Amino acid sequence: MLDPKFIRSNPDLVMAGLTNRGAEIAPVENFLSVDEEWRKLTAKIDERKARRNAASEQIAQLKKNKTDASKLLAEMKVLSDEIKTLEDEQKGFERQIEEIVMAIPNIPQATVPKGKDCRDNLQVRMWGEKRKFDFKPLPHDELGKKLDILDFDRAAKISGSRFVVYKGLGAALERALISFMLDLHIKENGYTEVMTPAMVLPESMRGTGQLPKFEEELFRCRDDELYLIPTAEVSVTNLYREEILPSGSLPIKHVAYSPCFRREAGSYGKDVKGIIRQHQFNKVELVKFVEPDKSNDELEKLTADAELVLKKLNLPYRIMQLCSGDLGFSAAKTYDIEVWFPSENQYREISSCSNFESFQARRANIRYRPAKDAKPEFVHTLNGSGLAVGRCFAAILENYQKADGTLEIPEVLKKYL
């Protein structure tokens, strides 16, 4: 969430930022008026409480001296009832403010290109040579079926649409990719591995920004207040929720493998073929907690760390900077990595690397001490896929297929298979 004090003192800046991303500005105006009411009321309540505290001391003295206090008691009874009424009103305002502020998205950084949707995203760089095929490359799902390593029909039987069964070398390849990515980030890029729960409390979803606005995209348990994570970002970022990290502990860099669960509500008819868009998929996620003035540098590094996976696999890709209108709810700046799919003759997203600045840290109350006895400040959080394993699997099938319908194995994966 944004800092209420920042909204209060810079409403024009906030509204301009929201307009750039195509969001409503009404919540800001709404906030300003409720906030004003709340501040007035709070001052009023504090005043009355100060009076009550003073009277309490008097009553204690009177009782001690065995003097009659009934007049003061009666007075305080009235005052206390009044305080209670005002406090109920105050809680109402607080709930309203919380609801409003939690629904306001992050403000894009000044350097983020202005635009409406993904067509206005900016290509930052490209890498790799697109392979020249002397045959017509098959789409990954057809190839997977032919090789008997992907089974869509049986997956649909047991779980419905948008699921897949990996079989034989398919399962082995998926597993190899996970191990390869983890090892790379741990050994070469300096991340510490964590393996976290795939089910989390609503507070965690609020911490990273999935709730309260995007509940329809989540799988929820019927009998327990638990949600399946749509990305390891949720459980890993919330590791340090409600904590003050000691000075010198930043940056913290975690890598986590997790299954991810998404309802994909509203994407009917989109990417229905293949394993590009599934209700359950595997992902290796990179998450960083850094000092505020370093977060943009750290975003460049994080993106480079994710890119290294594709470089080692020799898969052509490009880096896109998302325009203001295409940014996710919590992000202030985002690079997407898109990998080449020869059968479709197009690039497709395989990673999204974002700087959330203090947006998630404030929601999740994650702070650090800049120096030993300094006051705590909110950290900046970042994350990025490093990478989406299923999409990487698909890209390997497509880019490494041979004319005879078999598959070449990327050099770096051989020791994992």
Next chain:
RNA sequence: GGAGGAGUACCCAAGUGGUCUAAGGGGGCGGUUUGCUAAACCGUUAGUGGCGAAAGCCAGCGUGGGUUCAAAUCCCACCUCCUCCGCCA
């Protein structure tokens, strides 16, 4: 799932309705002393949010409610941890 017990500040811990403005100890920080270190002694130490120019005031003892003029303290619910029993990969 059942039965007990416990949550107080960086840590340990006292506190069963009113100078609790939370005792005491440890640790940290600052100081005195000192050739240096240690010891001793003195001082200091919850983060945070709100109002205010400031002084200050208000909130805060796991969380949320309630009782009361007044709650760390009494009542209710919940959460977490510990011990034992049962079940279980």
